[in-house]
Amino acid sequence: MMLEHILVLSAYLFSIGIYGLITSQNMVRALMCLELILNAVNINFVTFSDFFDSRQLKGNIFSIFVIAIAAAEVAIGSAIVSSIYRTRKSTRINQSTLLNK
Amino acid sequence: MDLPGPIHNFLLVFLGSGLILRGLGVVLRINPIYSAFSLGLVLVCISLFYILTNYHFVATAKLLIYVGAINVLILFVVMFMNIQNIIKILIHGPLGMALLRCTILDTSWYGIIWTTRSNQIIEQDLIGNSQQIGIHLATDFFLPFEFISIILLVALIGAIDVTLQ
Numbered sequence: 001m002m003l004e005h006i007l008v009l010s011a012y013l014f015s016i017g018i019y020g021l022i023t024s025q026n027m028v029r030a031l032m033c034l035e036l037i038l039n040a041v042n043i044n045f046v047t048f049s050d051f052f053d054s055r056q057l058k059g060n061i062f063s064i065f066v067i068a069i070a071a072a073e074v075a076i077g078s079a080i081v082s083s084i085y086r087t088r089k090s091t092r093i094n095q096s097t098l099l100n101k
Numbered sequence: 102m103d104l105p106g107p108i109h110n111f112l113l114v115f116l117g118s119g120l121i122l123r124g125l126g127v128v129l130r131i132n133p134i135y136s137a138f139s140l141g142l143v144l145v146c147i148s149l150f151y152i153l154t155n156y157h158f159v160a161t162a163k164l165l166i167y168v169g170a171i172n173v174l175i176l177f178v179v180m181f182m183n184i185q186n187i188i189k190i191l192i193h194g195p196l197g198m199a200l201l202r203c204t205i206l207d208t209s210w211y212g213i214i215w216t217t218r219s220n221q222i223i224e225q226d227l228i229g230n231s232q233q234i235g236i237h238l239a240t241d242f243f244l245p246f247e248f249i250s251i252i253l254l255v256a257l258i259g260a261i262d263v264t265l266q
């Protein structure tokens with residue numbers, strides 16, 4: 001009973017994260033939804049390593065690496081967002097069209 | 102923790118429903134500060150959830166790193182932005198509805214529910230969770246460990262360099 005309920009929960013968090021990431025007009029909200037996605041993936045890894053790999057915990061260790069990568073990515077993302085805000089005074093996503101045409 | 106059955110199930114249901122509500126709160130709240138706080142509560146719920154499955158090290162690492170560092174950083178960025186053009190009407194146009202339909206209806210919930218597990222004999226852990234993770238990090242996963250430290254160093258230098266101008 002427990003494995004499939006936790007997997008459904010992490011799939012739900014992943015869907016909510018993708019939905020929020022694509023339909024958000026604010027760059028900071030997109031960063032937050034990216035964190036939701038990474039956390040859902042972490043729940044999946046840890047649950048599978050709990051149920052199938054209790055001796056070696058490979059999924060658990062991989063989730064530690066995912067946490068570290070998410071920390072680096074949030075740092076870089078917020079640096080980029082604050083430099084964009086400084087030059088443009090707005091954080092709307094649909095105004096970053098400099099690579100068009 | 103080895104809690105008895107009903108308490109375990111009750112805590113799982115409680116944390117799961119909290120996760121569901123706050124996940125929606127991150128996406129649907131208009132004020133970005135509220136959604137940042139909802140993200141913090143989602144992360145706290147997930148670490149409590151890890152404590153329930155006996156993984157104390159990962160739970161504490163998530164609390165320290167995610168809630169303590171990443172969420173605080175996101176809150177700083179949100180408060181620094183001073184977002185004034187908050188759109189009062191939630192713009193959930195056709196793209197949003199199509200995406201919601203895709204992500205919820207096209208996920209193979211049926212395949213997830215019918216995942217079976219093999220009958221494993223659960224032995225008593227003589228080594229704790231932190232020691233197991235430490236042993237594997239130092240022997241099998243040593244190279245990724247060093248790469249992660251280099252990645253974090255590069256990210257730190259890059260973030261400082263971008264915001265120094």
